[in-house]
Amino acid sequence: MDDGSTRREFIQGAIKLGGGALVLLSGTSLAGEEHPAERYDWAAHRYAYLIDTTKCIGCGSCVRACAAENDVPDGFFRTWIERYVLSAEASHVDSPNGGKDGFPPVETGFLPTKSFFVPKMCNHCKETPCIQVCPVGASYRTKDGVVMVDGDRCIGCGYCVQACPYGSRFLSPRTHTAEKCTWCYHRVVEGLKPACVTVCPTGTRMFGDMMREDDPVRLALEHERVAVMQGHLLTEPQCFYIGLDREVR
Amino acid sequence: MEHARHVFRVLFVLLLALVAFVLGRTLLVPKSYGVYGPYRFDNVAEQAAARPPLHGGAASCADCHDERFKKVAAGSHRNVSCEICHGPLGRHVKDGDVVAKMAVDRSFTLCARCHRKIEGRPEKFPQVVLEQHVHQQGPSKLEGKVCLECHDPHSPKP
Numbered sequence: 001m002d003d004g005s006t007r008r009e010f011i012q013g014a015i016k017l018g019g020g021a022l023v024l025l026s027g028t029s030l031a032g033e034e035h036p037a038e039r040y041d042w043a044a045h046r047y048a049y050l051i052d053t054t055k056c057i058g059c060g061s062c063v064r065a066c067a068a069e070n071d072v073p074d075g076f077f078r079t080w081i082e083r084y085v086l087s088a089e090a091s092h093v094d095s096p097n098g099g100k101d102g103f104p105p106v107e108t109g110f111l112p113t114k115s116f117f118v119p120k121m122c123n124h125c126k127e128t129p130c131i132q133v134c135p136v137g138a139s140y141r142t143k144d145g146v147v148m149v150d151g152d153r154c155i156g157c158g159y160c161v162q163a164c165p166y167g168s169r170f171l172s173p174r175t176h177t178a179e180k181c182t183w184c185y186h187r188v189v190e191g192l193k194p195a196c197v198t199v200c201p202t203g204t205r206m207f208g209d210m211m212r213e214d215d216p217v218r219l220a221l222e223h224e225r226v227a228v229m230q231g232h233l234l235t236e237p238q239c240f241y242i243g244l245d246r247e248v249r
Numbered sequence: 250m251e252h253a254r255h256v257f258r259v260l261f262v263l264l265l266a267l268v269a270f271v272l273g274r275t276l277l278v279p280k281s282y283g284v285y286g287p288y289r290f291d292n293v294a295e296q297a298a299a300r301p302p303l304h305g306g307a308a309s310c311a312d313c314h315d316e317r318f319k320k321v322a323a324g325s326h327r328n329v330s331c332e333i334c335h336g337p338l339g340r341h342v343k344d345g346d347v348v349a350k351m352a353v354d355r356s357f358t359l360c361a362r363c364h365r366k367i368e369g370r371p372e373k374f375p376q377v378v379l380e381q382h383v384h385q386q387g388p389s390k391l392e393g394k395v396c397l398e399c400h401d402p403h404s405p406k407p
Contacts (some may be wrong), residue, residue: 034284036293057370059363068337069303102362104368115368140288142282150292153279155376182296187304189297195304195337201329201363202374 036142036188045144046210047183047238049102050217050226051119054243055204058083058117062205063100063197069184069195072232076170079121079179079196084247087113118248119205122147122168122181123229123237130160131168138178145238151177165230183207273401305338317403324404334359334402355394360402
């Protein structure tokens, strides 16, 4: 019966080894909750963004502030402003230099019956295609609801740039990796608002925390009629809009 | 016994493959990868510390420029943060010390960004057809600091 006992030992050993390997493979840490910054509990926040397009004057302050705050390369935008000049039959949409230097008067060839500005940026979707297509786990969504790119892991394949229905990502000409709006995560963890919200002179841009009951953005989402862009894609954007038009995609 | 040796050989190869896999994975996959999901958690901390905040917000300007701040706060430009016209605080002050003069743009193009009458702006927002407006006010031409001849940007009359 010497054979039997070694077999049992072998099986026991194999089970232990297999269990250990499973723990390793699942990659879970047995340590407690970690936090991205000191004195910042990322599980205690869930951010949302609200854009009231009826207030936007197209001054471009947000675009300039974003570029300065995040050192965005020239010609690329983490946020930008589009102008829609419309009539029942015709439309004209422009965004000269992303609206960074404001907007010039426009000659449209038709008589416009309405016109407005729409600030755009990453929608920080809950079910975002950009994370789903990333082959290396460089794109991810934090517990507090921010979609970000790990530049060290990104291989610059550009799948996410193609997958984003809102055109909010680009490949940086400096690092050749994907770059995008982070809701100014380096500011948010310090309790500040994103740069674009900080400088907006008309209150078009609002940033809020859905975990706070008295938050103005949360109250607006609860009581006002808000829309999201391309809702039919079911990406669950966390950027909400007031005053969206059917022409805006 | 011959059979047992065969089985042992196969098991040995499998074990070797497993060890190689686990060892390779441990070496290649970053430490914090997968702690909260299929991403590197350390990057969240890296993003949080990516750079010091550059914009301070209007209230931070009031720390030194209280008088000016009160004047702006009382006028119709009260919602226009200092940094919109002057640029970000971080280029002016670092760690409490003044490192550079704040930019002052007195040109009409700065005012025009918000107040030039163009398609797209809400109708109620104060805006003028630049050439016409300047022409109506007197002999000045639409150039340089023409807006400041009549308007105080810190507290313009509505």
